[in-house]
Amino acid sequence: MRATVIFLVSAASLAAQNPGVKIVNLTRAGSTDFQVGDSFEVFISGMPNQPISVRTSRNYGRTDWGPFIDRTDATGQWSTRGKFDKVDFGGWDEAWTVGGQLANPVVGFGVAAPCLPGKQGMIWTSGPNVATQCETASGTQSFVTPSS
Numbered sequence: 001m002r003a004t005v006i007f008l009v010s011a012a013s014l015a016a017q018n019p020g021v022k023i024v025n026l027t028r029a030g031s032t033d034f035q036v037g038d039s040f041e042v043f044i045s046g047m048p049n050q051p052i053s054v055r056t057s058r059n060y061g062r063t064d065w066g067p068f069i070d071r072t073d074a075t076g077q078w079s080t081r082g083k084f085d086k087v088d089f090g091g092w093d094e095a096w097t098v099g100g101q102l103a104n105p106v107v108g109f110g111v112a113a114p115c116l117p118g119k120q121g122m123i124w125t126s127g128p129n130v131a132t133q134c135e136t137a138s139g140t141q142s143f144v145t146p147s148s
Contacts, residue, residue, distance in 0.1 A: 017101075019044065019046030021043065021103040023107055025040055032109075034110065035112045035114040036084055036085065036143065037114055038111075039082070040083070040084065041080070041082075042080050044072065044078040044098060045076055045098075051098075052071065052072065052096065053066050054069065054094055054097070056094050058092055059128045059130075059146065086141075086143060088111045091145075092108065092109055093107070094107045094108075113132045115132070
């Protein structure tokens with residue numbers, strides 16, 4: 001019995017030392033992809049009362065280190081919600097840190113245009129830049145990644 005208790009304490013301590021991150025689509029539950037207009041929630045876990053920051057890379061090389069965002073709470077948890085806008089169209093990689101430690105995994109995802117299935121659309125690419133024009137529920141729209 002004593003060995004079991006020591007193992008559980010060690011496992012809990014190890015889990016707390018390895019921060020984690022998860023991004024969930026709130027608009028289309030269970031979906032692992034995102035579209036312009038989708039709401040999302042970011043969940044962070046780590047050590048209690050630790051500073052959180054994020055580095056974002058967009059479209060093959062546009063990198064930005066975010067400032068201190070907030071702190072984990074007394075249980076080591078933190079979350080925030082948001083909504084993807086038209087300016088968020090394109091590919092993303094996010095490296096979150098908790099207390100200076102990299103949270104796992106580094107999250108990679110795309111924010112696609114909300115094109116209606118079976119309707120006409122066009123895609124243009126030039127290097128890492130992408131533009132899409134398609135029929136959406138709001139009519140014909142264009143979506144463009146920021147230029148590098």
